[in-house]
Each structure stands twice: as C-alpha cells, then as structure tokens.
Amino acid sequence: xxxxxxVDRLEVIFDRFxxxxxxxxxxxPGESFGLVGESGSGKSTLLRAIAGLAPVASGxxxxxxxxxxxxxxxxxxxEVQMVFQDPYGSLHPxxxxxxxxxxxxxxxxxxxxxxxxxxxxxxxxxxxxxxxxYAHQLSGGQRxxxxxxxxxxxxxxxxxxxxxxxxLDASVQAEVLNLLEExxxxxxxxxxxxxxxxxxxxxxxxxxxxMQGGEAVENLIANDLVERRxxxxxxxxxxxxxxxxxxxxxxxxxx
Amino acid sequence: xxxQTVTLLEVDDLRVTFPTRTGLVEAVxxxxxxxxRERLGIVGESGSGKSQTGRAIxxxxxxxxxxSANKLxxxxxxxxxxSPRQRRALRGNRIAMILQDPKYSLxxxxxxxxxxxxxxxxxxKVGKAEARDRALAMLEAVQIRDPKRVFDLHxxxxxxxxxxxxxxxxxxxxxxxxxxxxxxxxxLDVTVQLDVLGILDRLVSERGMGLIFISHDLRLVSSxxxxxxxxxxxxxxxxxxxxxxxxxxxxxxxxLLNCMPKIGADRHxxxxxxxxxxxxx
Numbered sequence: 013x014x015x016x017x018x019v020d021r022l023e024v025i026f027d028r029f030x031x032x033x034x035x036x037x038x039x040x041p042g043e044s045f046g047l048v049g050e051s052g053s054g055k056s057t058l059l060r061a062i063a064g065l066a067p068v069a070s071g072x073x074x075x076x077x078x079x080x081x082x083x084x085x086x087x088x089x090x091e092v093q094m095v096f097q098d099p100y101g102s103l104h105p106x107x108x109x110x111x112x113x114x115x116x117x118x119x120x121x122x123x124x125x126x127x128x129x130x131x132x133x134x135x136x137x138x139x140x141x142x143x144x145x146y147a148h149q150l151s152g153g154q155r156x157x158x159x160x161x162x163x164x165x166x167x168x169x170x171x172x173x174x175x176x177x178x179x180l181d182a183s184v185q186a187e188v189l190n191l192l193e194e195x196x197x198x199x200x201x202x203x204x205x206x207x208x209x210x211x212x213x214x215x216x217x218x219x220x221x222x223m224q225g226g227e228a229v230e231n232l233i234a235n236d237l238v239e240r241r242x243x244x245x246x247x248x249x250x251x252x253x254x255x256x257x258x259x260x261x262x263x264x265x266x267x
Numbered sequence: 268x269x270x271q272t273v274t275l276l277e278v279d280d281l282r283v284t285f286p287t288r289t290g291l292v293e294a295v296x297x298x299x300x301x302x303x304r305e306r307l308g309i310v311g312e313s314g315s316g317k318s319q320t321g322r323a324i325x326x327x328x329x330x331x332x333x334x335s336a337n338k339l340x341x342x343x344x345x346x347x348x349x350s351p352r353q354r355r356a357l358r359g360n361r362i363a364m365i366l367q368d369p370k371y372s373l374x375x376x377x378x379x380x381x382x383x384x385x386x387x388x389x390x391x392k393v394g395k396a397e398a399r400d401r402a403l404a405m406l407e408a409v410q411i412r413d414p415k416r417v418f419d420l421h422x423x424x425x426x427x428x429x430x431x432x433x434x435x436x437x438x439x440x441x442x443x444x445x446x447x448x449x450x451x452x453x454x455l456d457v458t459v460q461l462d463v464l465g466i467l468d469r470l471v472s473e474r475g476m477g478l479i480f481i482s483h484d485l486r487l488v489s490s491x492x493x494x495x496x497x498x499x500x501x502x503x504x505x506x507x508x509x510x511x512x513x514x515x516x517x518x519x520x521x522x523l524l525n526c527m528p529k530i531g532a533d534r535h536x537x538x539x540x541x542x543x544x545x546x547x548x
Binding site for chain 2: 050051152181182183184186187189190193194208209210211212215216237238249250251252253254255256258259
C-alpha cells in the first residue's frame with residue numbers, strides 16, 4: 013500500500029539555521045499521526061514543509077505515491093489542506109464566511125459552489141446563518157470551524173493540523189476535537205496533527221513522533237504513552253509535564 | 268499553617284462594568300472572596316471575568332469602566348477609596364502582578380536588569396550598586412543560571428521561559444505581600460511551565476505571600492493551588508478546596524474537568540459542556 017505521506021531525510025534550512033535535521037516519517041492512508049514537541053522542535057516546520065511553506069534543502073516528500081517538487085501544483089492542494097493554529101489570524105478580516113469559502117472553489121474551478129458551501133458549513137455544525145458574517149463576529153471556536161470548513165470544501169484526503177485547538181478554551185477544544193474525529197471517520201481522512209499537548213495527541217492519534225531540536229526523538233504508538241512505555245528522557249519529561257504540577261520537596265527543586 | 272488565618276485581601280460584591288455602544292456590559296457581576304497567605308486559583312473560560320477581577324484588584328481596569336464593591340480591602344486599606352498616588356505606591360510594591368506573555372509585558376527597549384532595578388528604585392531608596400546586587404540576587408533566585416549575562420540582555424534576546432522568570436524576579440524584588448498571576452505559564456512550553464510554577468511555588472511559600480493564580484486550566488490550577496474559585500459569566504459559581512475538586516458539585520466545574528483529553532482515558536467523543544442559561548443567572 014502506498015503511504016499517504018512519506019517523508020525521507022528531510023532537511024529544512026532557514027538562512028543558516030537547520031530547523032529540520034534529516035527527519036523521516038511515514039503515514040498510512042486513513043491514519044491519524046501526531047507530532048509532539050516543545051516550541052522550536054521543528055514539528056510545525058515539518059508540517060509546513062509538506063504543505064510547501066518552508067524552504068526544503070534536501071530530502072524527499074511523497075504524497076499519495078507522488079514525489080513532490082519544489083512547487084506544489086493545484087492538484088496537490090486538492091488532496092492536502094491545512095488548518096492553522098490561530099483562527100484569529102488565519103481568516104481574512106474583511107471577507108465574509110461566504111467569500112472565504114468561495115476562494116478555494118474559484119481557484120480550483122468548481123461549479124457547484126453554492127451546494128458545497130452549504131454542505132461544508134453544515135458539516136462543521138455552523139449552518140447557513142453564519143454564511144454572511146465576518147470573522148470578527150464569530151467566537152474563537154466558530155472561527156476554527158470556519159477554517160476547518162474551508163479546508164474541507166475541496167474534499168481533500170489529507171488534513172494537516174497545526175495546533176488546531178491551542179488557542180481555544182478547554183470546553184471549546186473538546187467540541188473541535190470531536191468535530192475533527194467525526195469528520196475523519198466520515199470522510200476517511202488522513203490526519204497529520206501537531207500539538208505540544210501529549211494528552212490531545214494520544215486522544216486523537218494512533219501513532220506519534222516526539223521531536224526535539226529539529227530531530228525525531230522517538231516513534232511511539234498512542235498506547236505506549238498510556239502504559240508509560242517510553243525510552244527517552246525527553247518524552248518522559250513531556251509525560252510528566254502533562255500531569256500537572258507536583259509539589260516537590262525544597263531540596264529536590266534546586267538543581 | 269498559622270498564616271492562613273490572616274486575611275490579606277477582602278473582596279465583597281465586586282462589579283466591573285464597561286460602557287459599550289450597545290449598552291452596559293457587566294464583566295464582573297458581584298464577586299466575593301477573601302485571600303490569606305495562601306494560593307488561590309481563579310478558573311474560568313475566556314470572558315468569564317477572571318482577568319478583570321485580577322485587574323480590578325491591581326487597579327488596572329481601563330478608565331472608561333466602572334468599578335463598584337461593598338468591600339475591596341487590602342490589609343486594611345480601602346483600595347477604591349485611596350488616591351491614585353497611594354494606589355501607585357501599592358502597585359508593584361505590596362501588590363504585584365505577572366502577566367501572561369513576557370514578550371508584551373517587558374519593555375522591549377530596556378535591558379532586563381535595568382527594568383528590575385527601576386522597579387526596585389521606584390519603591391525603595393537604594394543606591395545603584397546595591398540595586399544591581401539585589402537584582403542579580405533576584406535573578407539567581409528565579410533560577411537563571413548566568414544572572415550577570417541575563418542582566419544586560421534585552422527581552423527579545425531571551426526565551427519565553429527566561430523572560431517569564433525575569434518578570435517574576437521584577438515583581439518579587441520589592442517584596443510584595445500579594446501577587447496576582449494572570450495566566451503566568453500559558454504562553455510557555457509544557458516543560459518550561461512546570462519549572463516556572465516550581466519557582467513561583469517556592470517563592471510564595473518561602474515569603475509567605477498571598478497568591479491569586481488566574482488560569483483557564485482547571486487541572487493545572489488544582490494541582491498548584493490550595494483553594495479554587497470557579498467563575499462563569501462574571502460570577503463565582505463554586506468555591507472549593509483544590510483537594511476536593513473531584514467532588515465538585517456545580518455541573519460547570521464538573522464539565523470543565525471532564526472535557527479535557529486525558530492520557531489513558533479512552534473517551535470518544537469527549538464529553539462537551541452543555542451550558543445552561545441558569546448558570547449565568
């Protein structure tokens with residue numbers, strides 16, 4: 013079976029800074045794969061490199077069996093869409109939701125725009141009442157739903173999710189995560205999801221890769237984390253951090 | 268702890284109202300609580316009024332807003348009755364505040380050391396050399412490894428975690444009795460979060476400060492604080508001991524606790540909050 017996404021020894025260099033140092037990755041069709049790490053670990057850069065938004069120095073990216081060149085063509089974006097972290101920044105402030113959703117349809121020359129917009133809004137639980145609103149008239153959760161609708165409107169097979177819920181409240185986060193899971197099940201999508209929160213990744217993904225300093229630290233399946241089967245200290249630290257604050261004796265704290 | 272019986276701050280029926288084009292908006296609607304030398308958490312979603320509560324205590328409410336309270340008393344001083352001058356003398360000296368993102372709360376064109384020295388010399392009459400020594404000692408107290416180097420750095424040259432430590436150092440240098448921390452770790456990485464919390468925790472317990480810890484993360488707050496206040500739509504819906512969080516009564520508190528994904532709990536879909544209009548009533 014061809015992989016949905018295969019990344020082979022990818023290097024990304026910004027000026028002289030090596031943001032990714034030969035990272036490899038393999039995601040099967042229909043799978044949900046997570047990338048975890050702290051800021052600067054290169055997890056978002058990897059996602060952006062796949063989407064064609066980061067300067068690739070060397071290495072290969074293959075999507076659905078097709079090796080990607082330096083430029084992405086339209087067919088690529090029909091297969092792969094991205095949802096960004098900050099719904100406040102990723103929606104055009106002077107366009108209505110309707111206009112926002114028209115854009116990808118116009119670029120790709122779809123004729124049945126009307127039907128698709130209605131369906132996409134319906135699918136993310138917003139309904140037609142939101143169609144002629146501006147982004148500033150929506151709450152954070154509603155905006156992220158619009159961003160998801162925009163990604164879905166071209167019916168891609170792969171979604172790249174860059175911290176899709178970290179700008180949202182916990183209760184809204186649960187709603188958006190549920191929505192993403194439901195969409196994935198219904199449309200049999202492949203997810204590649206970035207988060208700094210191990211709990212979210214274990215909830216959403218079957219497999220994950222822990223990253224640090226532009227390198228892969230460890231590849232795990234979600235169950236390894238549940239049963240604490242991790243081998244690297246860095247992953248252990250992340251795991252501990254996800255359990256909240258633990259008061260240590262004073263002498264242990266001073267290092 | 269015997270210090271718990273001392274009341275540092277008393278808040279009774281605090282209200283903060285903002286005039287808008289569509290009429291008055293009450294961001295805080297009758298919040299009451301008291302704080303001793305303890306760690307008190309205020310938890311709620313965005314728009315619940317938790318930050319405005321902290322800002323009203325600090326005296327940082329925007330001028331167009333109206334504040335009213337039956338009592339807003341810090342150590343015998345009526346905070347709403349004193350002059351702006353007296354309020355300024357309290358701020359940064361006896362009451363300190365840490366904000367969410369050090370990128371925005373530190374002065375970008377001033378070295379970290381100078382900012383700390385400035386805070387100190389605003390509130391105390393100390394010589395330059397002594398101020399510098401005390402700033403360096405404070406930077407060391409917040410576990411910055413090379414205080415001499417960091418002293419001369421500008422905020423853009425340090426990481427988020429380092430910036431937040433510098434912020435804590437600046438806030439603690441005047442030896443405040445009460446500290447308001449508004450989402451002090453939300454902009455930081457999970458691993459750095461715990462370091463910063465550890466520092467904050469140690470300093471609070473060593474100095475016997477009262478701490479108000481404002482956050483949207485119920486789990487984090489409950490692991491860090493002694494007591495938790497849960498706010499919804501400008502009101503306190505529940506007050507409880509952090510250790511008794513699992514026995515929370517209010518459906519909102521329970522919903523907030525429940526909706527977080529947990530490692531090891533396989534729940535698909537996640538339970539979501541079913542908001543009831545009577546919660547806000």
